[in-house]
Amino acid sequence: AQSVTQLGSHVSVSEGALVLLRCNYSSSVPPYLFWYVQYPNQGLQLLLKYTSAATLVKGINGFEAEFKKSETSFHLTKPSAHMSDAAEYFCAVSSPTRDDKIIFGKGTRLHILP
Amino acid sequence: KAGVTQTPRYLIKTRGQQVTLSCSPISGHRSVSWYQQTPGQGLQFLFEYFSETQRNKGNFPGRFSGRQFSNSRSEMNVSTLELGDSALYLCASSFWGTVAPHFYEQYFGPGTRLTVT
Numbered sequence A: 001a002q003s004v005t006q007l008g009s010h011v012s013v014s015e016g017a018l019v020l021l022r023c024n025y026s027s028s029v030p031p032y033l034f035w036y037v038q039y040p041n042q043g044l045q046l047l048l049k050y051t052s053a054a055t056l057v058k059g060i061n062g063f064e065a066e067f068k069k070s071e072t073s074f075h076l077t078k079p080s081a082h083m084s085d086a087a088e089y090f091c092a093v094s095s096p097t098r099d100d101k102i103i104f105g106k107g108t109r110l111h112i113l114p
Numbered sequence B: 001k002a003g004v005t006q007t008p009r010y011l012i013k014t015r016g017q018q019v020t021l022s023c024s025p026i027s028g029h030r031s032v033s034w035y036q037q038t039p040g041q042g043l044q045f046l047f048e049y050f051s052e053t054q055r056n057k058g059n060f061p062g063r064f065s066g067r068q069f070s071n072s073r074s075e076m077n078v079s080t081l082e083l084g085d086s087a088l089y090l091c092a093s094s095f096w097g098t099v100a101p102h103f104y105e106q107y108f109g110p111g112t113r114l115t116v117t
Helices: none
Strands: A003-007 A010-014 A019-026 A032-038 A044-050 A056-058 A064-068 A073-078 A087-094 A108-113 B005-007 B010-013 B019-024 B031-038 B042-050 B053-057 B064-068 B074-078 B087-096 B104-108 B112-116
Touching: A003 A087, A010 A019, A019 A032, A019 A087, A019 A108, A032 A064, A032 A073, A044 A056, A044 A064, A044 A073, A044 B104, A073 A087, B005 B087, B010 B019, B019 B087, B019 B112, B031 B074, B042 B064, B042 B074, B053 B064, B074 B087
Parallel strands: A010 A108, B010 B112
Antiparallel strands: A003 A019, A019 A073, A032 A044, A032 A087, A056 A064, A064 A073, A087 A108, B005 B019, B019 B074, B031 B042, B031 B087, B042 B053, B064 B074, B087 B104, B087 B112
């Protein structure tokens, strides 16, 4: 069985500061991992995905995430926060066979302080 | 290129009724998946279709069903609506490349907001 835990339902950072959103997963097989963003009253947008290639994955809007097997983590980072980054972020896990359903974390709402 | 479209955008139904939601994927995408989003349960996977076949299904009762047509458009149906079915229903279309490093893209529609009274 797979699961994903996002630490912190709300995270606040100052504009220009480092963004770090934490995600830990549990999987009995090497996983696929995803980060999604949801802006207010909009659908989801895929930020980036890990599919067993490079462990450091670069996504859109300056975000990146690093797969750390030893820590079962896939934290999302961005060097400098912008006001436009305020949104809810979801981490998700699925299996490489693509036969398994995708499991989402509870989400982390990112607040950007001026 | 045109994005994923979902119709209708908003829907109000009464308990016991049934509802059909529609999703038109991005041209060239043969995979369509559906998700339910509620404040209490968060985001949950409903099912995925690929080339008119259901490839995977989440943990939802049989009242939730779907299908995909030959043009990749998909519909999901919920019968005998319950208050707890009130949610934002999201559809996504995706494309997996078959050649390494396995190009992948996925786009979501804006969702259908279903309210059951």
